[in-house]
Amino acid sequence: MKQAGSILVVDDNPDILIAARLLLKQHYQVVKTTDNPFDIEGIIKSHTIEVILLDMNFTQDAISGKEGFYWLKKIIAQDPRIVVLLMTAYSDIQLAVDAIKAGASDFIAKPxxxxxxxxxxxxAFAHAQDKQKVDKLTRQTQGLNQALSQSKKSATFDFLGQSAAMQQVFSTIQKAAQTDANILICGESGTGKELAAQAIHQASLRHENPLISLDMGAISGNIFESELFGHKKGAFTDAKTDKVGRFELAHGGSLFLDELGNLPLAQQATLLAALQNRQVTPVGGTKPIDVDIRLICATNDNLTDAVNEERFRQDLLYRINTIEIRIPPLRERIDDIPLLVNYYLKHYAQKYKRELSINASDMDALCQYPWPGNVRELAHAIERAVILSDADTLDIGTVVGQTPKLESPQANTSQSTTEYDTFDLEILERRAVHAALKHYQGNVSHAAKALGLTRGAMYRRLEKYDL
Structure with a gap:
């Protein structure tokens, strides 16, 4: 049975090439030959070569071996993982020693x-495999350090909640985390979907292995496959070295794909194939790599609507949401606001070396604020207030705008009803769409939901009213 492996034989003697090929092809799957050393670079670029048998003397220099040393250095510079065996008919001990010093694995005398x-x-093949393992381990370590460093920067807070809505979320996480079922986390922007993903991973049987994250909304189409599946050196212009993709980095652990609703349809098909086959092939590579991951996805989009609007593949949706977890917006978990305010107040007071408290009436006022940006808005608002407060008590005017106190719902009901300057429905609709977009800071999904529209209907109105 032939062994897996690819070898290149370089010699200007056609009889040597024929003899080497006839012998080696009985034992190895891929055996390539060339009589021109100038072909080496192109062959290495277009094929995965692990071992090269290289003649030291070509027609320009029949004795000294200088040409062999020259091409040896060129090969090592192009791909240091390739193992080179030098061969010559004019051998002596010093030449063999020099060959090993120059980077050759061994020295073969002809015949x-x-x-x-x-x-x-x-x-040589055993040495090549060792080199590949070390190189892969180095690249994986570098990739893991970079990915984990990004995760630490993006999510450093606890996933908190004491309301009934959050207790239900925690219960679902505990049940689902113990399996390898794919999980889809849904919720508005700022609700804490990434924190939920971390909680799932930490509660899972894979918690000793890494959680690798990737924001699908932050990668452009031309680097999508490179980020997810990795690439080989020379696969494209900027591919200076091999790169390990997120799937491979997450092997044995969990892969978190955030903002999945932003993924274009063509790339959805590529992702689906990788999930179905549980294999990935690096860009420019030929060998598929088996991957064992637990997939966690998150989106603030309504993927069911996206399927109906043909923006999202139904088969991919079935694949990713074996379990669906909805993180409620902050307005649906008002009981958690005091807990979160105190948590972030303590965190940022320590960070900025302040001693601050908040009085009960101001806490009540914060509980009445709608928090359209959810927990993320609350955290940023508390941080801003800690920085700007002059006294020992938190100034909530810096939290919810410049208004020192928030009006109660009762105060709002006593105000006079709005006087309309027109009853033209198109004008009123345009104003409503514009107001919703402004309120939700340009987030089309949130504005559409507030208006009771599908995302597609919202886009039609944006086009209609040139907004």
């Missing part, structure tokens, strides 16, 4: 004994 050549090639 060779078949057993001797096969033994040297077998050792």
């Amino acid at each position: 060779w004994q078949n057993e001797q050549l096969l033994g040297a090639v077998t050792a």
Whole structure:
């Protein structure tokens, strides 16, 4: 049975090439030959070569071996993972020593004994595999450090809640985390979907392995496959080295794909194939890599509506949401606001070396604020208030705008009803759409939901009213 492996034989003697090919092809799957050393670079670029048998003397220099040393250095510079065996008919001990010092794995004298050549090639392939393992481990370590560093920067808070709505979320997480079921986390922007993903991973059987995250809304189409599946050196202009993709980095652990609703349809098909096959192939590579991941996805989009509007593949939706967890907006978990305010107040007071408290009436006022930006808005608002407060008590005017106190719902009901300057429905609709967009800071999904529209209907009105 032939062994997996690819070898290139470079010699200007056609008889040597024929003899080497006839011998080696009995034992290895891929055996390539060339009589021109200038072909080496192109062959390495277009094929995965692990071992090269390289003649030291070509027609320009029949004795000294200088040409062999020259091409040896070129090969090592192009791909240091390739193992090179030098061979020559003009051998001596010093030449062999110099060859090893220059980076060759071994030195073969011609004519060779078949057993001797096969033994040297077998050792060379073992050396090549060791090199590949070390190189892969180095790249994985670098990729993991970078990915984990990004995760620490993006999510450093606890996933908190004591309301009935959040207790239900925690219960679902505990049940689902113990399985390898794919999980889809839904919720408005700022509700804490990334924190939920971290909680799922920490409660899972994979918690000792990494959680690798990728924001799908932040990667452009031309680097999508490189980010997810990795790439080989030379696969495209900027591919200076091999890169390990997020799937491979997450092997044995969890892969978190945030903002999945932003993924274009063509890339959805590519992602679906990887999930179904549980294999990925790096860009520019030929060998698929088996991956064992637990998939967690998140979106602030309504993917069911997206399927109906043909913006999202139904088969991909089925694949990713074995379990669906909805993180409620802050307005649906008002009981959690005091807990969150105190948590972030303590956190930022320590960060900025302040001693601050908040009085009960101001806490009540914060509980009445609608928090359209959810927990993220609350955290940023508390941080701003800690920085800007002059006294020892938190100034909530810096939290919810410049108004020092929020009006109660009872106060709002006593105000006079709005006087309309027109009853033209198109004008009123345009104003409503514009107001919703402004309120939700341009977030079309949130504005559409507030208006009772589908995302597609919202886009039609944006086009109609040139907004």
